Amino acid sequence: MRAKVPVGIEGVDKMLFGGIPKYNQVILAGGPGSGKTLFGFEFIYKGAKLGEPGLFFSLEEQPQMILENVKEAFSEFTDLDKLIEEKKIVIYDTSDIRAYLKNNGEGSMYSFGKLVSDIESVINATKAKRIVIDSLSLIKLLMPDELEYRNVSIDLVSTLRRLDITSLLIVEINTAEKSQIQFQPEFFIYDGIITMYSSGEEGANRALTLEIIKMRGTKHSRTTVPYEITSNGLGVLLLAQRGD
Amino acid sequence: MRAKVPVGIEGVDKMLFGGIPKYNQVILAGGPGSGKTLFGFEFIYKGAKLGEPGLFFSLEEQPQMILENVKEAFSEFTDLDKLIEEKKIVIYDTSDIRAYLKNNGEGSMYSFGKLVSDIESVINATKAKRIVIDSLSLIKLLMPDELEYRNVSIDLVSTLRRLDITSLLIVEINTAEKSQIQFQPEFFIYDGIITMYSSGEEGANRALTLEIIKMRGTKHSRTTVPYEITSNGLGVLLLAQRGD
Amino acid sequence: MRAKVPVGIEGVDKMLFGGIPKYNQVILAGGPGSGKTLFGFEFIYKGAKLGEPGLFFSLEEQPQMILENVKEAFSEFTDLDKLIEEKKIVIYDTSDIRAYLKNNGEGSMYSFGKLVSDIESVINATKAKRIVIDSLSLIKLLMPDELEYRNVSIDLVSTLRRLDITSLLIVEINTAEKSQIQFQPEFFIYDGIITMYSSGEEGANRALTLEIIKMRGTKHSRTTVPYEITSNGLGVLLLAQRGD
Amino acid sequence: MRAKVPVGIEGVDKMLFGGIPKYNQVILAGGPGSGKTLFGFEFIYKGAKLGEPGLFFSLEEQPQMILENVKEAFSEFTDLDKLIEEKKIVIYDTSDIRAYLKNNGEGSMYSFGKLVSDIESVINATKAKRIVIDSLSLIKLLMPDELEYRNVSIDLVSTLRRLDITSLLIVEINTAEKSQIQFQPEFFIYDGIITMYSSGEEGANRALTLEIIKMRGTKHSRTTVPYEITSNGLGVLLLAQRGD
């Protein structure tokens, strides 16, 4: 059996029969407000608690803000600052990505190529085993050309594979409704797809649900399950648990 | 807990467990006739009453007209003129935005860059803590290039963050129907999304409802709630209130 | 309360709590055969009867034809010729718009700019307080470039505002079905939107209905109401009236 | 009341309260197999029987073939050959339109301009009062540029108006289903729209129905009515007739 990296969210690990197969590069896709950043951060946090250094590439927000938001949501993750101090968790600041790119090259292709090689350097420096990139959507937004984005995506995947990384790559989907989700054409190059939904009937509460669409190297549940954002991390409610 | 900026609309603040987390840049999106400008103005007005100077960037209408429309709708906001006189509320006139841009540069990129730095100057001059831009849609309409609009959007967000502003950025959605709403691809760079709907069955009245889709840094309600435009500001009807 | 301009269609004025707020530039959008031209003409006619000079810019049909069609539909408007003779109603002929544009410039931008300044001249000459442009759709059809159309639209709105005009700007929507209507992206720059539908079930009669989607500066009904084209103008059937 | 041109199809004339208002340029739109050519030809034929010369511009088929197809469908129109001999009906052959255009100019704009002026010459020569163009769709198909097509359309409409013609302009819609019909954006420049449907449930027969969407200068029925292609022309079944 392929070695597995536990996500650290109990329900998700059960759905994956233990976790994400090691060295899989996995898309974490969801609509606005579905909690993708929190899921990604919990993956890094739980890895760090197991002693695996983790890197969180923040292209959208400043590290300080992300940390505050995570603490606000996951108030029971009381050892966060300690893990960051011990460099078990590194939040790499590329939040001002346009300035970042400007300092690293001129043509956009060069810059994004530099981003991939920077990711490689930071991984090497931190000995990270898990990384999260939040988000691929921002890279896509800044690239003038769909084809270039696909080339960068392929480079990124093959770089992460070469470095023996297990990753979650966050993608924003521009709808909150499950029924309207369309996968992006380049998704198939990744080893897995997890989707997070925030679906709502007219007049009713939106419900948060997630689903594992694809995961190379392991069986996985094909059920859409509800989850909550609790002070102790994401809580996924499996049917078996309900029946207990 | 992250500090919060109360919107001043009671129901909305309850849904946000106190208000918008400080320094969040929030999209306020809605269809035509949903009352986005009124929502935005109430946010500035209620801040001013708490002593926080607020800036209303009016790209669509002349300040005088906005003021008349707000007074027409919110007739109980009797201290509006006083607050404007005291410079607690500043309505910055860029309503003739094409003339404005013409006076500030030639190429459109330059002009829009100038718009962002003008916003910065006015914020500095007025010590504003809250701002509303009404609307991003007009900026988008005038830009020849989707990619440039995204670059300006990213600049705007990072400028507002740097200035410690809490903002509402108004976006028009070209449908009045909730079921047809599609989020714009660049929405994810913002810290929050509030949507205002004006939905209607065939033959029935349209009902005004709003929803908080996303808000970084706080829990929030995921219920779609009805609201009314009353003489004393927006009135949001929460279920708990109904049950009282 | 903002001053109001009564449309002259009783039901519509009730829905607007008196009429269109003065100086609002309002889109009148509807599918083919919904009676937009008749609505627009009645607005001019009723204004003229109140002593307010009105201008009808006819880009689609020759003035003589419009007059015949209006007389055919509204046979009880017996003083039409008199009002035209008294210059209370001016039907400005730009029906051969391509010839018109050819005589007024070469590049299309120049021509359309000229159209806006011509509108200004005629308004000044006639002291018109109400104008109708029938239709913006034809201008859009002739413009090679979406962006230019938006620029002309913004020029038009700011010119009409500067001239203290209250206007109805007719737009054709390419469906007769309410459920398929999509607002055009530039609609939000206008102060109001009224839509006219001609909806039909399979095998049943099409029913004419109208709705006020948006109106800055006043409360308005959000109900979709049926209307008929009668010999004495549009007849809108309000629920209250039904219950009487 | 505006003078009217009876179509000659009894039910349609009842729906139009006598016929098409004189000098209206009317779109006859329908899906494949709905009988548009037959409707158009009957309009010319019935006019010819009333003494009004009619022109049938055939861009799709050779005159001989059209005549055979009409005779096959309308076997009771036994005086067809006589009316053609008397030049009451002229079928103008532009069926090999690409050769036609090649002989009349080089650039496509020139050619289509020539087509419009040719139509004018033939109308003058034949003193035609009614014309049918079968079809605008072929002109559109051959034009490289949407904008040019719209310009030609506007030229065509203003030419036909100037010549005091009442016309039916045939347009193919690329679906047989009523529910999928989308009007083309330039339709609004025409004075009327009649649509012919060939709708079908799964497993059931397709039913032929027609509807008058718009007709300037007259009241008209807004009911969708069934029709049949009979040996004596189109038979439209009105509800009143059913109840008789």
Add this chain to the structure above:
Amino acid sequence: MRAKVPVGIEGVDKMLFGGIPKYNQVILAGGPGSGKTLFGFEFIYKGAKLGEPGLFFSLEEQPQMILENVKEAFSEFTDLDKLIEEKKIVIYDTSDIRAYLKNNGEGSMYSFGKLVSDIESVINATKAKRIVIDSLSLIKLLMPDELEYRNVSIDLVSTLRRLDITSLLIVEINTAEKSQIQFQPEFFIYDGIITMYSSGEEGANRALTLEIIKMRGTKHSRTTVPYEITSNGLGVLLLAQRGD
């Protein structure tokens, strides 16, 4: 009555009141797996048995493969080889169409023009009365430009008309579902449209059905009828037959 060419499929000929009107150029459109090639081949085969030479232009498959597939499906067509030997059936090999085009010119327009004139030569040489082109879709696939494809289509139709051919022109539609079918914009230049569906409910068998959408020069059934691929040709089940 126009002379008719029996298709040779009994049910289809009944639906056409005897067959396809002579010299009609008919589109045979269907989704993948609907049996279009078999329908087309049966049309040629049945003509050959009546003594009419037929040409099958195979752009997709090698003649040997087509023959094998037809024999596999229609095992009772035992005289196929004999008819081919007698040149009553000619399968013209353009299956390696890219090589074919390379040998016949350089620019694509030239090549496709050559294809049309080649078709003419082979028709003249074989005295063919019926032809099938399998498929127009491949020609479209290889053409860089939609407009050129339409020009070639118009050339093809007028060439076939000039040569007194009755043809079936096969077109692939990229869905197997009837409800999703959209006709291509150039279909209206053809004299008839027959569609073949392979529709399926979730969890149920797909059913093969066909329908005659349009056929110039004859009445035709407007019913969608089921068919089977039997060892003795296509079997169409008409309602009358069911009731027998």
Add this chain to the structure above:
Amino acid sequence: MRAKVPVGIEGVDKMLFGGIPKYNQVILAGGPGSGKTLFGFEFIYKGAKLGEPGLFFSLEEQPQMILENVKEAFSEFTDLDKLIEEKKIVIYDTSDIRAYLKNNGEGSMYSFGKLVSDIESVINATKAKRIVIDSLSLIKLLMPDELEYRNVSIDLVSTLRRLDITSLLIVEINTAEKSQIQFQPEFFIYDGIITMYSSGEEGANRALTLEIIKMRGTKHSRTTVPYEITSNGLGVLLLAQRGD
């Protein structure tokens, strides 16, 4: 009867009345997570067990990873390593396809042409009778031009036909829902289409089902059937089997 190549998945072979007709080039299309790679690999594996050498072109994953994933899923295929050692199964590594293309040419057309001729060389060297390409989607993703992709596709099909290969060509469809599947326009050039679905109702498990849409040269079932991924290969549940 055309000779057949058994797929080796019992249910699929029954649906195909023995297997895929020899020398057919078959599209295997499915959404993410539907098990396309496993299906393709089982086809190669079962062929190898029958003594037919098979080639698996891996453009997406490294051979080692694919092998691990197959072993993980199909734990009862215990002789996999032996078959690979005996060169009965060759997994050809083009997983770093961008590096591969860089080493084989410069312009993309040249590179992809080289890919097709490389496939030919490897087939010749290994005497392969069955090949799988995983996936055509990656080739499409990397090609800047839709037309070039179609040309490469046509080259590929004619090369494989010339080499007497029976192939499965894997294509990713960017939805997991059966109802949203749209075939790609070039699919018709292939001899068969098998689709794999992973469909799900809200709140329910996704079910895996497959369907044979088209298969030249044989009758085939038109039923959508459920399948499971078992330790001994894909298990297809036919209705007859259920009833047993």
